[in-house]
Amino acid sequence: MAEHVSLVVNGVPREVDVEPRRLLVQLLREDLDLTGTHIACDTSQCGACTVTLDGKSVKSCTVLAVQADGANVTTIEGMATADGLHPLQAAFWENHGLQCGFCTPGMIMSAADLLARTTDPTDDEIRHAIAGNFCRCTGYQNIVTAIRAAATTVRAGAAG
Amino acid sequence: MIPAAFDYVRATSLDDALARLAAGGGSAKAIAGGQSLLPLMKLRLARPETLVDIGRLAELKGVRRLGDGRVSIGGLTTYDEMLRDMTLHRYGLLADALPNIGDVQVRNRGTIGGATAHADPASDMPAILLALDAEVVVRSVRGERAIPIAGFFQGAFASALEPDELITELRLPGGREDLGSAYRAIEQPASGYSIAGVAAIIGARSGDRWGFCSVAITGVGEHPYRATAVESAILGGASFEAAAAHACDGVTVASDIHADREYRAHVATVQVRRALEAAAARLA
Incomplete structure (x- = not known):
């Protein structure tokens, strides 16, 4: 039996009828065509499917769409604004925080959860915050640098 | 991977959830954060006919101190919420373990x-609950009962919980000033599950003897267990190192591609010693 799900995705109210077994990541990718959220391991280990649900990072391959009913979801497509890239996106670009880019949307959404908790994270805190996101190219060094740079931008913005 | 089809109901109250579980007659399963259940359902190792979503029952959330000094953690409290709760910070073993359970995304859900209901043989929290001698409060349409943690875990993914019962809270003893505690684990890096995880509480020292010792181990046996041979060795005056050698006494040590039996047993003894040393250091 189909369940009706109402949620706000990247600021836009959406109404979708789904099978109860539909995963949040399928709803995003297949029903809403938001394919920036990636599926890799599909076993809640790699973090490529990370989005924020009411501001907190979750692995959308391990959340049922029906569990997100009424929630506010942000995906990588919701990070940039009309004014330009989100500070995290800009910092990943500037600092070469990616090679193939497959893990990047999940990395950025995990980093968004971190920056919501603290805008002055230590490198240890950054590494701890992305422990649930696997990158098979970079060795993480530039990802950490990028998140640190984004935090600096966010702090400067808050101060300005 | 897509779970087998199921019917979904969102519980509107605890009583509603209990009635739904009872009506399901063993084929209904409660889902909260889903971080254990959904992976099993995707692999089709679990195929409930009905999922009862208890995720929005606010009455099952939060940490509070009980009149008798114990601390009650609502069953729906997430790891992330526990990490942020100051009442729990004074439990050294929780402060050690919580930041490393799963990852941020898992701790958020x-x-x-x-x-506790999932009873994974390698999950960290069961060892902590065992070491603390916690109480599992469960409810069903038949009423409420408190299950001592000592008999709760009965096998891999098997516990004393009946299919129509829901864990409403975990009760921890109030912290004692004369005890120190710690948690130490070696994890399998990809999954984060412990190859051997050890929760230790020690203290009440009088003269050259420890008057209290509690050690629980996860990831090693068929289910998390109290290492009673270690505890009695410590109470009998053995050194941490000598006592730790008894970590796997009477236990069939698990063996898999990440850690064979010999290695896992060795890791367990090392982690027992480290957890005891860290717990004792907290007393100073």
């Missing part, structure tokens, strides 16, 4: 009640 996963609940202590769900993890």
